[in-house]
Amino acid sequence: MIIATRYTVDYDETKDAYKIRNMEMPSCPDCGMLLSGYDTRRRHAIDEMGIVRWYLLRRLHCPGCQKLHLELPDFMQPKKHYEAKLIKGALDGSSDTCPADDSTIRRWKLEK
Ligand SMILES: [Zn+2]
Numbered sequence: 001m002i003i004a005t006r007y008t009v010d011y012d013e014t015k016d017a018y019k020i021r022n023m024e025m026p027s028c029p030d031c032g033m034l035l036s037g038y039d040t041r042r043r044h045a046i047d048e049m050g051i052v053r054w055y056l057l058r059r060l061h062c063p064g065c066q067k068l069h070l071e072l073p074d075f076m077q078p079k080k081h082y083e084a085k086l087i088k089g090a091l092d093g094s095s096d097t098c099p100a101d102d103s104t105i106r107r108w109k110l111e112k
Pocket of ligand 1: 028065
């Protein structure tokens, strides 16, 4: 998995989803070769208002080790659908505006 930290987010009307455009050239975390675009995956994220947005994430192919790496913007958290800052706020108590239900937040605390 690649975590993008410098990127732009553009809404693509034809795909009805937001596209993440990485400003950096991602390289393979396993062998360091430059990755190239392979295909995209749809994934949703939920913000602090509880609004669901769909994103098109790139899967990148490594010409060295032939692996596929999903490119995730840093506001998303692997395997979670709430934005990373909401999960952090709910876990460290710095925010009480998380739209997730109590059972979801309890699960995050257990996973920690
Ligand atoms: Zn590689």
